[in-house]
Amino acid sequence: MTVIQVVFFLVAAFTTAAAFLVVLAKNIVHCAIALVFTFFGVAALYVLLDAEFLAAVQVLLYVGGITILLLFAIMLTSRISARGVRVMNEQVGMSAVVVFAIFALLAIASLKGFALVGSPPPASYATASLGRLLLTTYVLPFEAVSILLLAAMVGAIILARREREKD
């Protein structure tokens, strides 16, 4: 086993454990904290895959943005001290079966379908060509996504705003 493989297995175990905590923890704040660790684990995997730009975006956007948003929503909605409340609904058994079936399908497909894929090409620092692609070939989706973000921002503000009493 090379060093890279050891690092991969460590990061994978860490990420999986944190993901389990996100889903199973009783306290929703603990879930959010575990989610931060999961995001960091995935960012580390991006680094292992030579996608440095995506790793940076992951940390900035997910760890810095979405988690803060989630924590704010938790503070605004739930009574954090509420204990003894059921976390899961009644579908646990059925969901476990369905999820396991889907996981088995995905695992078999990944093992059988891509067994012949060889070693990856030598690493290249892709960030520059990523930016070039985004502003040439993919400039139309890029602009569309920017409009979508604007619409989502306006929509979120309108939805979250407290309604004024009508005069």
Next chain:
Amino acid sequence: MVPLSHYLILSAVLFAIGMFGALTRRNAIGILMALELMFNAVNLNFVAFSRYLPSTMLQGQIFAIFVITIAAAEAAVGLAIVLGLYRNFKTINVDEINLMKW
């Protein structure tokens, strides 16, 4: 080097965990968190495939960027909806919000 299938299996594990959370959580914010997990699993798949293609083909990473952007928009709108729900129902447990269910 780590084989491609290892990344795919890890991504499948993350996806399954996220799906389990999305199906079983009662708290709407918990469901959103599970959704973010699933987005991350998909992104990991995209980036892993992109790494194992010739290095001029970066479509996987481009798609991952778009997924991250749309996930951010989804989180903002979703949390705004959760706030609206809380204001109207005083709860965000999705199994108690069954006004339109018969």
